Amino acid sequence: MAKKIYFTPGPSDIYFTVEEHLKNALKEQIPAISHRSKRFQEIYAEAESNLRTLFGLPNDFHLAFTASATEVWERLIQNCVEKESFHFVNGSFSQRFYEIAGELGRTAKMAKADYGSYTPIGEVAIPASAELISVTQNETSTGVAFPQNEIEQLKAAYPNALIAVDFVSSAPVSNIDFSKIDTAYLSVQKCFxxxxxxxVWFYNDRCLERAKALQSKGQVIGSYHSLLKLHEGGLKKQTPETPNVLFIYLLGKVAGDMLSKGLDRIRIEAEYKATVLYTYFENHPLFAPFVKDAGARSKTVIVAETGQHTAALIDFLKTRGMVVGSGYGPFKDSHIRVANFPTHSKESIELLVDTIDTFKQ
Amino acid sequence: MAKKIYFTPGPSDIYFTVEEHLKNALKEQIPAISHRSKRFQEIYAEAESNLRTLFGLPNDFHLAFTASATEVWERLIQNCVEKESFHFVNGSFSQRFYEIAGELGRTAKMAKADYGSYTPIGEVAIPASAELISVTQNETSTGVAFPQNEIEQLKAAYPNALIAVDFVSSAPVSNIDFSKIDTAYLSVQKCFxxxxxxxVWFYNDRCLERAKALQSKGQVIGSYHSLLKLHEGGLKKQTPETPNVLFIYLLGKVAGDMLSKGLDRIRIEAEYKATVLYTYFENHPLFAPFVKDAGARSKTVIVAETGQHTAALIDFLKTRGMVVGSGYGPFKDSHIRVANFPTHSKESIELLVDTIDTFKQ
Structure with missing residues (x-):
């Protein structure tokens, strides 16, 4: 059976070098090595170093490996929030983080935007009691990208709060100024x-200090994956538990490939492919980009209103070897979502557009 | 470079069918599929069904996928213990679970055995206030197997407590009677x-009831991976977060392979290989089994006292293509640990023994 092209917004098509790295990993017996061995420390160090370079991480930033970005939501609240967090909610994932804070017994407050848009920072008075302010740079459910210049206003306006950025489905394509935030996180099944x-959880010294302060107050900050335990492990290029050694190896390799290719080039390509998609949907007689504000359109997750044609369009594309995502939550039957990740070639995006163009409703 | 044989007690050599399953997974594009797709539900159902059959799981038992067995320690305490847990500690891993209960703010009590042995159930008066009693069926750090007939006494003696069994490095080789326990857990880099x-976390309805009761009392039982959220997801053959789809696929396949081979045969082979190893160490002029009580010797993690020869022996074996584990914790420089997992053939165990026999101190 011919392989399909997956444009689903994560999991999605694997990066084009992954199969080769997986073969090498098996040849090197990476799955068999001990996570307390020198070889594992080298793998950890390679992944860490490549990610540091790729993201241009400042010296006061560190990184840790978790099982998912969902896990980071829980760990962030446990380690960095004693009582109250504040969330810019504009889709299902930002909403879920808000809910998790509540499930963990914190007071979670939010500014909720209409789906397909975001709430400008200046329009909200965030309570001074908010210890952490969460912004979702790229809402995978709606395709809204929170503009970078908005995010960058937060730190000056709320210097006592930790600024947390969800860039799960945009990193490293999105350009984040780490000096304007305190923590950010991603999961590897998106752009990588x-x-x-x-x-992957990026956090700075302020987050560490917060976790230490909460712990010394007697607050439970978790156990094996408290930020302090993760950090302590990281200093030794180790993890507290037996981790997913194989995927840490693969991540280091793919981050290395992206460095070789050049992040600038990856970003220019993403921009080009996004323009192809948005321009196409803008000019389509039946479909339209869901995000109306062109300045808030994600470059990596393109959401189109496809209305009553959604199911038929998704099926049509599937029979032609292309899998796009359905809409999320309330938009399941009226949107499609298209991933524009680094592994999606210009040619594959053009093929997708050309194929949609042959769709007769 | 020729491949080595890894006898390390997990991670260890991969099961001999894993490479083939991995190839098929790539061919089927398993890493690209959505965790909300029908295909994923099939993968989940296959893994669940094969594990249910392999373990002979009673109807009141369920299973959930976590990132590690370490995670299960945390989730068990959060969901099943309000105030107090009790731990049979006889090595580093049982000790770590005890510590995690404390880190999560519970009163953790323990009966500590000397390394290399276990505390018989009848010798301990467990407080009636203990809500959960933890036994490590197979201590990976010392090679002690807690005898099954001991574990089976717990439920009758302490009917109000939940009985939790760590069989991380022995399942499914070890034979657990699920009707005598309430929960058990493993990680896939050992026998699988x-x-x-x-x-993989096995839990029964009593655990679920406990989690519900704690939640209704206002206790925080976690967020995305609370037992209730995991269970709710499982009913739909889904997980709360984007999980490790590929490894769930591989686990289902390997569990299926073990069913085809027959668990009885796997157990008989384990018994045979363990006998080869223990007999060899018993008769060795310099080395000896660490666990003196033959009835408490693990069949899957064989620990030998190798004293001052340890480092030289490990190096000697490595140059001959065999990797054994060093001792754990205080025994790092005086023990070796040898995994005897289903993937380790009789021939490889015999080769190991024959090679050790040529070691000149």
């Missing part, structure tokens, strides 16, 4: 094109 | 011979 099962 | 990064 790996199989799902690993999250 | 998969890459690390997935845990």
């Amino acid at each position: 094109g790996l199989p799902a099962g690993l999250g | 011979g998969l890459p690390a990064g997935l845990g």
Whole structure:
């Protein structure tokens, strides 16, 4: 059976180098090595170093490996929030983080935007009691990208709060100024094109200090994956538990490939492919980009209103070897979502557009 | 470079069918599929069904996928213990679970055995206030197997407590009577011979009831991976977060392979190979089994006292293509640990023994 092209917004098509790295990993018997061995420390160090370079991480930032970005939501609240967090909610994932804070017994407050848009920072008075402010840079459910210049206003306006950025489905294509935030996180099945099962958590010294302060107050900050335990492990290029060694290996390799290719080039390509998609949907007689504000359109998750044609369009594309995502939550039957990740070639995006163009409703 | 044989007690050599399943997974594009798709539900159902059959799981038992067995420690305490747990500690891993209960703010009590032995159930008066009693069926750090008839006494003696069994490094070789326990957990990089990064948590209705009761009392039982959320997901053959789809696929396949081979045969082979190893160490002029009580010797993790020869022996074996584990914790420089998992053939165990026999101190 011919392989399909997956444009689903994560999991999605694997990065084009992953199969080769997987073969090498088996040849090197990576799945068999001990996570307390020198070889594992080298793998950890390679992944860490490549990610540091790729993201231009400042010196006061660190990173840790978790099982998912969902896990980071829980760990962030446990380690960095004693009582109250504040969430910019504009889709299902930002909403879920808000809910998790509540499930963990914190007071969670939010500014909720209409689906397909975001709430400008200046329009909200965030309570001074908010210890953490969460912004979703790229809402995978709606395709809204929170503009970078908006996010960058937060730190100056709320210097006592930790600024947390969800860039799960845009990193490293999105350009984040780490000096304007305190923590960010991603999962590897999006732009890195790996199989799902690993999250990466970037955090700075302020987050560490917060976790220490909460712990010394007697607050439970978790156990094996408290930020302090993760950090302590990371200093030794180790993890507290037996981790997903294989995927850490693969992530290091793919991050290395992206460095070789050049992040600038990856970003220019993403921009080009996004323009192809948005321009196409803008000019389509039946379909339209869901996000009306062109300045808030995600470059990596393109959401189109496809209304009553949605199911037929998805089926039509599937029979032609292309899998796009359905809409999320309330838009399941009226949107399609198209991933524009680094592994999706210009040619594949053009093929997708050309194929949609032959769709007769 | 010729491949080595890894006898390390997990991660260890991958199960001999894993490479083939991995190839098929790539061919089927398993890493690209959505975790909300019908295809994923089939993968989940296959893994669940094969594990249910392999373990002979009673109807009141369920299973959930976590990132590791370490995660299960945390989730068990959060969901099943309000105030107090009790732990049979006889090595580093049972000790770590005890510590995690404390880190999560519970009163953790323990009966501590000397390394290399266990505390018989009848010798301990467990407080009636203990809500959960933890036994490590197979202590990976010391090679002690807690005898099954001991574990089976717990439920009758302490009917109000939940009985939790760590069989991380012995399942499914060890024979557990699920009607005598309430929960058990494993990680896939041991006997299942998969890459690390997935845990399996078995729990019964009593555990679920406990989690519900704690939640209705206002206790925080976690968020995305509370037992209730995991269970709710499982009923739909889904997980709360984007899981490690690839490893769940591989686990289902390997469990299926073990069913085809027959668990009886796997157990008989384990018994045979363990006998080869223990007999060899018993008769060795310099080395000896660490566990003196033959009835408490693990069949899957064989620990030998190798004293001052340890480092030289490990190096000697490595140059001959065999990797054994070093001792754990205080025994790092005086023990070796040898995994005897289903992937380790009789021939490979015999080769190991023959090679050790040529070691000149």
